[in-house]
Amino acid sequence: MSVLSEFTKGLWKEVPPFRLVLGLCPTLAVTTAAKNGLGMGLATTFVLVCSNILVSLLRNVIPSKVRIAGFIVIIASFVVIVELVMQAYFYPLFKVLGIFIPLIVVNCIILGRAEAFASKNGLILSAADGLGMGIGFTMSLTFLGAVREWMGSGSVFGVPLAGPHFQPFAIMLKPPGAFLCLAVILAIMNLISAKRA
Amino acid sequence: MHEYWLLIVGAVFVNNIILARYLGNCPFFGVSNRMDTATGMAMAVVFVITLASCITWLVEKYVLAPFGLEYLETIAFILVIASLVQLVEMFLQKSVPALYRALGIYLPLITTNCAVLGVAVLCVEEDFNFIKTLVFAFASAVGYGMALIMLTGIRERILVAPVPKHLQGLPVGLISGGLLALAFLGFLGMV
């Protein structure tokens, strides 16, 4: 139960959308470009770490009957902060992520970590857990975004990478592409895990 | 009337809340393994989305907007939804035990179903009136239930199909969802 292991488990062993299959909506919806994935991931990480810290601090104060409601308010407050800040300083990203910024509040990862981890563990461990999970989530989203952007628009982070004769797979930017792409990534992760074991 | 038909067809098919708007994906893949749980979840979602959207609309209109507090939408809505779900759960358990047994176990899952908050926020963003909010929320939820039940039907059949080992389970479920979404893409431009 070291801080390091709590941190690193989120990076591969329990990397959220791929292993825990939590937080699928933003994973699928905003990853049309690597940049969007990165932005969403960072926003989520911020909320995750902050809410983990606060929930961990308040875990003995909140009565169990209003636990969920209390946690949600805490999370929602951070989400609103993110929303306002993003609107003020990263407007284009704010516009792209749209409705999915308020929806960070119901991202199962955040409430899940608050419930399952932060409400039972101390400050440092909870922060490490949140940071690890957040970074894992960010990496996953960025990766998925990069793949979809590369296939769907022929570029990654806006940098053209596919050559002049590339015909973009427009479908990759649409919902079916999101589902298919995630399916293939999950299958590859299964394959890697099987090979390792 | 015409307007409402468009709203309904748009919410159920064209902008299907899961397959086109990517809302509520976790339970979409989580409970689509068995038909009875999927049906139960679908019913519970229809109920909660409709109720929650109406109440959040009232909150927005009569609490937030008059004071210029629209920026607190997220926190107010989620608070309302979480409390509402819990209230409904308690109410059903006491008053309609039969319904509680059928739907009750899915209710806690719904709090974190982003479709609920998502539809509530959409209604406010689109500046619907109360009736439109009611219709849109109900239609969206029906679209959700329909997609969930369709995917469950597919996944139940896939269970006995020879799926390559590493695709078994969620990956093939995602592919099924993707093909379903591809089919729904055909509705684009209908409204």
Next chain:
Amino acid sequence: MLSAILAIGGLGFVAGVGLAAASKIFYVYVDPLIVAVEEALPGANCGGCGFPGCSGAAEAIATGKAPPTICVGGGPATHAKVASILGIEIKEVEPEIARPGCYYGPQEADLKYIYDGLNDCRAAMLLGGGAKECPVGCLGLGSCVKACPFGALSMGEDGLPRVNASLCTGCGTCERVCPKHIITLTSNSRRVTQEYTLDQCSAPCQRTCPAGIDIPAYIDAAGRGDYLEAVRIIKEKNPFPLVCGRICVHPCENECRRNLLDEPVAINPIKRFVADFEMKSGSRIPIEKAPPTGKRIAVIGGGAEGLTAAFFLARLGHEPTVYEGKPHLGGLLRTIIPDSRLPKDVLDWEIQGILETGVTAHTNTKLGRDVAIGDLLQEGYDAVFVATGGWDSQMSEGLPTEPYQMLPGVHLLVHLSFAHMAGKAPQLAGDAMIVGCGNASIDAAHLLKTLGAQHVHVVFRGSRQESPFTDEELQAAEAQGITFHFRSAITRMFGRAGDLTHVEVASLEKYVPGQTLQQLHEQAALQHIPVQTLVTGAGRFPELIYAPVYEQRGEGDQQELVRTDHWETVVPYAGPFAEEDVGIFRPGEATTDYKAVVEAIGAGRRGAASVHKRLMGEEVAAPPGMIRRSTRVLTVDTLEPLSPQPREKMPALSPVEQMANPEAEVELGFSEEQVRREAQRCLRCGLICYRRPLQEPESLAKSA
């Protein structure tokens, strides 16, 4: 700013008040116990407990409708947690584990057709019961693997499921989904009480073994060099591998499929080698035992059968105590087998091992002289199992002229008539019954009348036409107060303390061999005949279980079972070699003697299984579908070309050496290399499969 605080704070206030009020208004009493129990359960909703999910199970546990141990998925840790919530102690539950019962995957087995349909055993099963020729072969499509809620199963390269023992919780999901019932749960108790049935794979040798040892499995283990595993497999059916390895008549080798090719596998010498290996290692392998049941059982007779019964009763979690009339345990193994075949120190080591599994033994304590069945039951034994041995062991004590009564009210005709000649016969009172005396029945009846019996019943297994008596003789006898029961069998005896009170006689008119006692009860009237004396023409006492009768007292919820001083007898179910299965004195087994120690061992194990079933409240009967001598079993009568390989020769002392040292053991046992070579000869047979060169797909297609 104030408006924001007020709005959100107000919403929070309203929500809080709303929830608080709702939790009062809509308060539904949920037993906190149920909630606590449910939290302790794993939540996998596997259904292994038989309730709809964990919440259903929690409710059942909390309301006392189910024991805290029903959660098979959670295992002991969960049981302990649940029990501590309920505040009760738990009884340990025997761990179970899934075991696939097929050894040849679809690539190696004979197929009826090539299956290319839905990837599911249940679907494949619909097509003529699956692609395999063998009716009990694994279809290899992995329905069990997919069903396992704990990920304990995987599909091997050979197309057979593999169990990861550390993950298997014994929930039984695989057993329920397997359409062929190939993969089953198995525990120590299930294995030691197992009989071979038609719906499982068995090799000819193991079906022929009177003890029922899983021969292919132990030879396989020996061939791998895992000798102790081989011993463990043998001891699930036979606690005497050292003894049997030396003196067994090994009927198994007669049935060995290798006979079709060259010579049978040296099954018994391999057993001897592995048993010797254990002995030479100086320590004994640990014997798996079921959790203690707290039941005490007296076993009468310390011979091979009694010790076997005691050994298996101990393995089933009971507390057996052996009563032996002679100063030493071992019975005929000690008295009539010469040292040159079975050295005494080997026998002693073997018996010591049996005692160490938890068997108490009292020697020099003879039934009827030092101890009586009524007294043993009075003392609190939950059952008395009588394994007094064959006529030869009776005779080895000489003919008693002062007969002591071993079983309450039961006499051997031969003892009674010798005592009568010596003028020391006991005075009889009340009615008497005679069974199995054949031609001497009427004379015996007269003898009983002379000794004071009022009315005499004669029970014949055969019909009136088959009896050796003429109608006149019968009429004359009946006139003298002798009643005949033709085509009848004694099924039970009843008594109180040390006395026989009455006997249950069943008509066999409608009996079909193979039926159980219960089935017989359903179609034939049972007569309860009050008699105080039962005389048998057999040379020995049958195996019998004496068990106390419980009475239900009190009314409604206050009902409880109270033990009385009445008893009844239970007949152990007959093994595969009995001709008929009902009645205390049944032909083919109980009225003859065991020609070989391995038969006595088989009877001892079945006796233990019968006692166990009785104590657990189950019907004492052979498992349905048990393969009997008369059962037709699918097998093969020719082998595909295989290269012959001569059987290893048993090293033995030369005649000269034998003369020089008559006490020395003659057969020396295989060397390790011989065992390895010999084990390779085993074809590892199944029902119709056996080890053979892999067929090429083309030749398979041609043969199809």
Next chain:
Amino acid sequence: MRDLIKMVVVLTAICGTSGLVLSYVNEATKAPREYQLLKFVKGPSLKVVLPEGYDNDPITDKIQVKLGTDEKGQPILKDVFPAKKDGKIVAFAYDATASGYHGPVSLMIGFAPDGTLTGVSVMTHSETPGLGARITEPAFTRQFAKLKGLDQVKLSTQGGRIDAVSGATISSTAAVTAVQEAIKLFPKIKEEVL
């Protein structure tokens, strides 16, 4: 009962605190948020409708013009975005809205100080894709440049110099109407701005 009170108090306290913090954050980010909103919603249109060669940021320098009061007495304000060169206003732009086929059509209209249109750009609309939506295309909007006065800014069918997008008369009319509205406001705004 104690439990219930604690429940209410804790929840109210959390919510209240959250309201406090959020309203502070709201205030703190208000200015940059408004700036960003204008920059990204109106910025691209401004770039199109204002003539090249100005050296200021029209959004930072925006001027709020009071056009009158509504029925409640609240002032009606209009944002006017001036383009300056060397501190002198060379052009300015503001938006105007009219009803289209599917809802409001909102345009940004640029004026030179003499009232000549410097450019027109459609900011938001919800017209039918492929038909009404073609009013956003330069082929349509380009026609407005260099026109002056209500007489010229009319559909050609009504004697003006604007050709409607074929098959989308209503959308085209909406765009033209919006521009006309803007032109009507021009004198008053010019007075305030210059």
